[in-house]
Amino acid sequence: MSIRNKLSRRRFLSVTAAAMGGTALAACAPQAAAPAQPAAPAAAGQAAEAPAAAPAAGDKVGIRIACWGDVTDKQVYDNIVADFMKIEPTIAPVVEQYPGGHYEKIQANFAANTPADLIYFQGWSWQPFADKDVLAPLDDLIARDQAQKFWPDIDNYKNNCQWYGKTYMSVADTGSVIMFYAKELFDAAEVPYPVDGWTYADFQNAVEKTSRTEGEVQYYGYAQAGGWNGTYLRSLHWMRMNGALEWDSVVEPKQVKWLQDSIIEGLQYTVVDTIAKGYCPSPATISGGGVTVATGRVAMCMEGPWFLANMQGGSASREGGVEFDVVEPPVGSTGRDETIAEVHGQVIAKASKNPEEAWKLMKYIMEDPGQERIAEGGRMCGTPENIEKFWVPIAQKTYNFQNGKAFANSMRTGGNPVFAGAGANYDALAGAATPLAVAWDAMLNGTSAREALTVAEPLLQKILDDYWAAKS
Template sequence: MKKKALASLCVAAVAALALAGCGTGGQGTASGEKVTIKYTNFISNGGNEKNLDTIVQAFEKENPNITVQVTTLPYNAYGTTLQTDLAAGTQADTFDVEYANLKSYVANGTIAPLDGVDASKYRQSLLKSYQSDGKQYALPTSFSDVVLYYNKALFDAAHLSYPNANWTWADETAAAQKLTNPATGVFGDFQNISFYEFYKAIAQAGGKFLSDDGKSAAFNSPAGIKAANWLANKSGTTMPTPAQGAGTPDFDTKLFKDGKLAMLHTGIWVASSLADSPKDWDIAVEPGDTQKDSAMFSNAVAVSAASKNKDAAQKWAAYLSSSQVMAQTRISAGWELPPTSDESVLKPYLNQGKPANRQAVFDALNNVVLPPSIGENQQKMTDIITNALGEIAAKRSNAADALKAAADQVNALLK
């Protein structure tokens, strides 16, 4: 899913959920009794409803005593609907969750810990992102990550080597400066100056966004200052300013399609929209400063703690997240990527043409940094950081002062 869809859902009403009656209840399937489980999702909205139905039908064929009742909602309505259902105790047996909300769900007892998960079926970095205190609370259903796109024709014209796995920030900066040409309107680089790039850049610089106990901000550090300057200093030098269009929806991808951008930091979801424009392009794992770290985004499915059919619900969750039918359906439909550990299933994706280096999508998972999660104040924290970075980019504040002020605001949210 797109990065903008990774904004945290509002779960303030979760605390009001009455957990009385959250016992296991009758499981039904062991004795052959038929049960119906409800699944509320946003992952199939917008064109993949039939693909989800393919998975449901295959599951029901293998499990004739279990019927899956699906409710599909648009993402922008999902948070409000789930919040209302949680407060009323009427949520579905299984429902979609995102990493940023996991802590709130666990803390409020909304979702049930899962037993007997076959961990070998999943990519470990994805599976572990939905664990808390050593317990598995959700199963990843798909993933996407951020890579570095580059226009090979522009590199060739400048007689520069293409980005590779050994590149650092210094290499990217040097190339971007040589590739930027104001006379032809070509920019060397584009990376959003936002929270979602900043937390990753801190990790690439060897720092941390939050303290180890998660109770205080740690981004106002030398690594944080370096990360903020890495992003902000691109504006007006190797990438356009907001006045030149940066910040306008899809401006960066349009610039890349028009052959006016040499490098672009964005997610794998963009690849399908590029087709043959520009004519010759590829991707690489993003450069780091002191180390490699890539942003990974995923969706997952959880079992409600209030479900009366937890065994059947977990069986469905496991099928939705790890079955061969699910993986093959996703690959053939281009519906994000399955979290499978089975490389043979992924081979068709690797051989689908542009970008040629599709392996970079999986190589990026070797070093993953997840977005810091603080619960119901997630969006406020995101806005604080993005605003601070904007002040630095506009040169209205230096990085040290802006991050100190932002840290004070984030610490107030953490109290």
């Protein structure tokens, strides 16, 4: 059977659109580097360039909306705008896109006082701009229009959309990471397929029994990700499933708490021991390519909806695809999925000359017609209910699996690693050659979790201390 190149998230969006005759299917926006820190707005009495207004014809009010940089995102928002103008004919939105430098262009626009009216952000990325007072709080508009229904009453959504008690970001689309499994490896080992509510002991049993050697071919029970080695974000569930949190707070932490026993134990097995015992492909094996759940060489891995096209369909990694399904990760003492659950949406620039019109479009994107376009065009919808209503039927039909609701459930209980404001050095927490990246590389190559994190913890604490010292 032939093995094809692993799909990137961007490639996934485009090939799925073609396969569905213009309808794409994916989830969260590709995880980008943290945005540059926003410049402060012009000082009082200092001349600043006037915000650019979108061109409008006749008596129409022009507004600008910046969407994410993938090709299908432009198509999605062009369709949303066309639908919106049928019910709001006096508003003329123009869709902008900044491929290859989304956050860099946003930063440049704010520095020049020419931001778009509505701007797409990943939920952990906009807070520094709120700290610089260049975003408009939405709370008065939400209360006036009784629009609270668009924001789920879930802590992770609040963390992604609020800052210091004020709401800034809408809920446009989402993405969560759950467990993919290849049925053929479970069948060969005569191990039952995982089901929602399975335990960590069930997971360990499946990892070990589905790992085997057949001739010169090694099959693995588990991989931390689909075709790469995984990082801190892919391990969030194993760290938090028994109630521990690696920081004293998800939002603006002040203390690191990485050396708790349950965190160490979760990482020791899933990152270190599985490789050492031959249950998980090593970094060297991964780098050789072709060893993933999508090629039938791995029984289970943690991945997101963007990975679906690797499993089934015309762009599957293996000729004919792999029969598979998905399930929430095994539960620990918290009794729930603790994996990463991303939220993305729009903010309104404080410099907008037409905030009411921008607000109308923001609301429309969160209403059913907008969410249907989101689902058709390539991303998981904003709320768990809309994921189940609009996205799951498309996903299950296109990629031939059954448990699509697991993605929605993951959005109900999952979380994000950390949120911080202006001056935060995100890359210092997990970027290349930084404390967590070095710790992960060490664990992947056999260093115990406790030893690796004992070295990393004081370096992480210094990063937090520096943040708070600068903030005060």
